[in-house]
Amino acid sequence: MQTAETGRRGEPDRTALTQVIDEQRRTIQALIAGAERRTAGLPDTATIATWQRNLTLQRRLSERTDRLEVAEQLIRSVIDSIDAGLCILDANGQIIDTNQMWRLMLGWAGCTRRSDGSLADLADGSAPSLAFLLHEAAAAGQAVLAGGPAVAGDNRHIDTDGEQQWWRVRVDPVHGTGAGCAVVTLADTTQQVHTQEELRQATRDASRLALVARHMDAGVMIADADGVVEWVNDAFTQMSGYTAAEAVGQTRTALLGSDQLAQIDLDALTAGPIVMPDLECRTKHGRRQWLRVELYRVVDDDGIVRLMGVEHDVTAARRAEWARLAATARAEALARELSVEKAVLTGVISSIPHLIYWKDALGRYGGHNGAFLAMRGLDGQTDLLGQPDGPAGAHDELGRILADLEAEVLRTGEAAVDHHVTVPGPDGTARNVLMSVLPQPDAVGQVGGVIGIGADVTRIGDLERQLNQANRLEAIGQLAAGIAHEINTPIQFVSDNTSFVAKAFDQLLTLVRAVREMPPMDGLRELFGEVDVDFLIDEVPSALTESLEGLERVAQIVRAMKDFSHPGQGRADVDVNRAVESTAQVARNEWKYHAQLDLRLGADVGLIPCYEGELKQVVLNLIVNAAHAIEAAGPRPDGSLGHISIGTTRVAGMVHIVIRDDGIGMDEATSQRIFDPFFTTKEVGKGTGQGLSMAYASVVQKHGGAIRVESSPGNGTAFVVSLPAQVAAP
Numbered sequence: 001m002q003t004a005e006t007g008r009r010g011e012p013d014r015t016a017l018t019q020v021i022d023e024q025r026r027t028i029q030a031l032i033a034g035a036e037r038r039t040a041g042l043p044d045t046a047t048i049a050t051w052q053r054n055l056t057l058q059r060r061l062s063e064r065t066d067r068l069e070v071a072e073q074l075i076r077s078v079i080d081s082i083d084a085g086l087c088i089l090d091a092n093g094q095i096i097d098t099n100q101m102w103r104l105m106l107g108w109a110g111c112t113r114r115s116d117g118s119l120a121d122l123a124d125g126s127a128p129s130l131a132f133l134l135h136e137a138a139a140a141g142q143a144v145l146a147g148g149p150a151v152a153g154d155n156r157h158i159d160t161d162g163e164q165q166w167w168r169v170r171v172d173p174v175h176g177t178g179a180g181c182a183v184v185t186l187a188d189t190t191q192q193v194h195t196q197e198e199l200r201q202a203t204r205d206a207s208r209l210a211l212v213a214r215h216m217d218a219g220v221m222i223a224d225a226d227g228v229v230e231w232v233n234d235a236f237t238q239m240s241g242y243t244a245a246e247a248v249g250q251t252r253t254a255l256l257g258s259d260q261l262a263q264i265d266l267d268a269l270t271a272g273p274i275v276m277p278d279l280e281c282r283t284k285h286g287r288r289q290w291l292r293v294e295l296y297r298v299v300d301d302d303g304i305v306r307l308m309g310v311e312h313d314v315t316a317a318r319r320a321e322w323a324r325l326a327a328t329a330r331a332e333a334l335a336r337e338l339s340v341e342k343a344v345l346t347g348v349i350s351s352i353p354h355l356i357y358w359k360d361a362l363g364r365y366g367g368h369n370g371a372f373l374a375m376r377g378l379d380g381q382t383d384l385l386g387q388p389d390g391p392a393g394a395h396d397e398l399g400r401i402l403a404d405l406e407a408e409v410l411r412t413g414e415a416a417v418d419h420h421v422t423v424p425g426p427d428g429t430a431r432n433v434l435m436s437v438l439p440q441p442d443a444v445g446q447v448g449g450v451i452g453i454g455a456d457v458t459r460i461g462d463l464e465r466q467l468n469q470a471n472r473l474e475a476i477g478q479l480a481a482g483i484a485h486e487i488n489t490p491i492q493f494v495s496d497n498t499s500f501v502a503k504a505f506d507q508l509l510t511l512v513r514a515v516r517e518m519p520p521m522d523g524l525r526e527l528f529g530e531v532d533v534d535f536l537i538d539e540v541p542s543a544l545t546e547s548l549e550g551l552e553r554v555a556q557i558v559r560a561m562k563d564f565s566h567p568g569q570g571r572a573d574v575d576v577n578r579a580v581e582s583t584a585q586v587a588r589n590e591w592k593y594h595a596q597l598d599l600r601l602g603a604d605v606g607l608i609p610c611y612e613g614e615l616k617q618v619v620l621n622l623i624v625n626a627a628h629a630i631e632a633a634g635p636r637p638d639g640s641l642g643h644i645s646i647g648t649t650r651v652a653g654m655v656h657i658v659i660r661d662d663g664i665g666m667d668e669a670t671s672q673r674i675f676d677p678f679f680t681t682k683e684v685g686k687g688t689g690q691g692l693s694m695a696y697a698s699v700v701q702k703h704g705g706a707i708r709v710e711s712s713p714g715n716g717t718a719f720v721v722s723l724p725a726q727v728a729a730p
Contacts (some may be wrong), residue, residue: 642661677696
């Protein structure tokens with residue numbers, strides 16, 4: 001602005017300059033005209049000299065005029081290039097000239113009048129904010145034109161094309177320049193106002209920051225570029241133990257009691273603050289502490305670089321973190337142990353064949369095992385967790401029974417133990433289940449749910465029936481053995497006596513024949529005539545032979561009963577043919593009235609490892625079934641008996657026992673169910689439906705063999721029992 005104002009004070013008045021030039025031009029023209037009139041006559045030396053002087057004067061005046069025009073253009077360019085608006089007032093306050101910036105600024109501020117007339121005239125056609133400024137400039141111009149000193153106005157707020165700016169007006173007097181008496185300067189001070197406002201705001205912020213820094217909990221330290229402490233706050237002195245006087249002038253590293261603080265590159269802080277890793281240090285009194293330091297690069301108004309550090313005492317947080325990590329490690333170790341225990345428990349529960357589940361008080365499942373799902377007829381992937389039975393899709397008979405038991409347990413708090421229920425199994429067969437529902441206490445000791453445990457005792461029932469049957473058979477066998485033993489003694493001496501009588505009769509018969517061939521004696525012929533000697537000779541040997549055969553038959557039966565009554569000792573090598581033969585003899589009373597029995601025992605069958613008692617029981621059941629099938633077929637038209645054949649063979653490591661009859665036979669549907677427990681086609685009281693199921697269990701499950709049936713209605717039935725000739729290695 002000083003340059004602009006100096007330019008304005010040295011600027012010649014254009015009107016006065018024009019007047020001077022015009023006067024000089026008129027003078028020169030007059031001189032030239034006079035010279036021309038004087039030289040109209042004959043020229044003389046004086047006249048010529050005068051004319052030459054006039055020409056020289058005219059040339060110099062023209063050159064001066066050109067220089068003045070060039071200077072005027074230069075001054076106009078300088079004035080137009082000034083970034084402030086200039087306006088020249090005459091003695092009456094009228095505007096006689098303006099520069100380009102004046103006109104632009106008035107246009108920006110919405111002035112619609114031309115830049116002529118007075119400042120007051122311009123104000124009348126301007127926006128309110130500009131009008132106020134122009135009226136202020138007009139008043140200042142009147143004061144200056146009245147002989148007063150220069151007047152500088154205040155910054156005024158102006159609206160220019162939607163932007164807010166600040167302008168300031170100044171009026172300076174002008175002396176010795178013709179018509180121009182005052183210069184009005186209109187300067188844009190928006191940047192200056194903003195700068196001052198920013199400075200004031202920065203001062204306020206600095207005051208607040210200084211107040212905050214002094215009273216904040218974190219320690220604040222300001223150091224120079226070499227790290228020498230210049231200022232610290234109260235928190236710093238409390239954390240470090242050093243007073244402000246002791247800290248100032250020392251390096252921060254020296255105060256830490258540690259060399260962990262690395263050298264800081266101040267240029268690296270230009271990108272932003274740096275948070276240092278937690279470092280361990282000691283206070284003035286030797287107390288161990290951990291600090292977290294934030295470093296900032298600060299440049300003041302004079303361009304001096306400083307380092308500001310904000311220090312946080314994280315000792316407590318560090319110890320808490322150590323405690324948390326230790327607790328986390330313990331929790332993770334415990335979680336791993338619990339996970340292993342849970343996996344083991346889950347595996348144990350899943351592998352237990354018993355039914356296990358548990359529910360909360362609202363009937364929602366908290367867990368279950370696969371056996372429970374299988375008994376309910378649900379897929380092994382079914383997840384009942386968090387669901388009651390209804391929405392889960394379990395609507396079976398067992399579910400309804402359990403619902404009643406659970407309601408009773410929740411109501412009374414007493415366990416319901418060993419409830420025997422019979423429900424359809426997944427395959428539709430009847431299953432016997434022993435269920436117990438126990439109360440599950442919650443955290444306060446109340447009944448918060450139930451635990452259900454069940455066992456499928458169907459097989460146990462079958463085994464019990466088999467055991468009972470075996471016990472009965474064992475008792476019968478013992479009785480038969482006792483009877484056989486008791487019968488064996490009298491049969492033995494009867495047999496011996498009969499043999500003796502037969503031998504003695506042979507001797508007597510020889511004697512009688514000899515006597516008959518001798519000469520007749522008195523009285524002897526009459527004696528022979530009274531006894532039918534020929535009849536006795538023919539019949540007595542035959543009777544004795546039949547008696548011996550009968551006694552041998554009785555002996556065979558006794559031996560068979562003794563063999564059958566011997567169950568054996570576990571799994572041992574057994575003569576299959578002998579076992580079949582003795583069993584057929586024992587069952588003779590079942591088949592002898594209805595069928596003939598043929599034994600076709602292979603000579604190469606030999607011994608096989610098996611349970612002798614169970615093998616005999618299987619053969620006995622099949623023989624009895626064959627006899628019943630022939631009996632069910634009814635009498636034959638020719639009066640003949642039915643036929644049962646039992647054959648044994650050894651083929652490819654297996655021994656096959658085939659029991660075939662020509663009874664009524666079975667259809668396909670019956671053949672598929674004959675091994676089911678309790679299934680029978682016999683009338684009530686004659687069959688239990690357990691014989692074939694026990695035979696299947698013994699042959700397949702216990703011996704590792706196979707049993708199959710071949711039958712058709714009216715064509716008889718054949719059962720094929722296959723047993724391994726050797727026991728498989730475990």
